[in-house]
Amino acid sequence: MRVMAVRKKRSISIPPDLDAEIAAAAAQAGMSYSAWLADTARKEFTIRAGLAAVGQFEADHGAFTPEELSAAEEWAATAVNRAKRTGSSTRRRTA
Numbered sequence: 001m002r003v004m005a006v007r008k009k010r011s012i013s014i015p016p017d018l019d020a021e022i023a024a025a026a027a028q029a030g031m032s033y034s035a036w037l038a039d040t041a042r043k044e045f046t047i048r049a050g051l052a053a054v055g056q057f058e059a060d061h062g063a064f065t066p067e068e069l070s071a072a073e074e075w076a077a078t079a080v081n082r083a084k085r086t087g088s089s090t091r092r093r094t095a
Contacts, residue, residue, distance in 0.1 A: 007034075022036060022037065
């Protein structure tokens with residue numbers, strides 16, 4: 001038994017220069033155009049959710065200290081460097 005992923009088709013209009021950038025980024029990532037757009041949208045929603053969670057945490061517990069912010073920036077830089085070394089941002093996916 002084979003299960004097919006459900007997809008919603010859309011027709012969109014975007015400027016030609018943005019279209020070219022998306023196509024190039026998708027090709028570089030080894031992804032289809034649609035998969036790259038979906039992946040990028042998911043990342044945007046993850047970022048928004050994270051920012052909302054930080055805002056809620058600070059509303060409940062007060063603003064982060066400079067030391068906490070510095071530690072968070074160091075952690076993020078380490079995570080980005082680790083991702084670059086492992087090539088995790090270039091995985092092959094299709095829509």
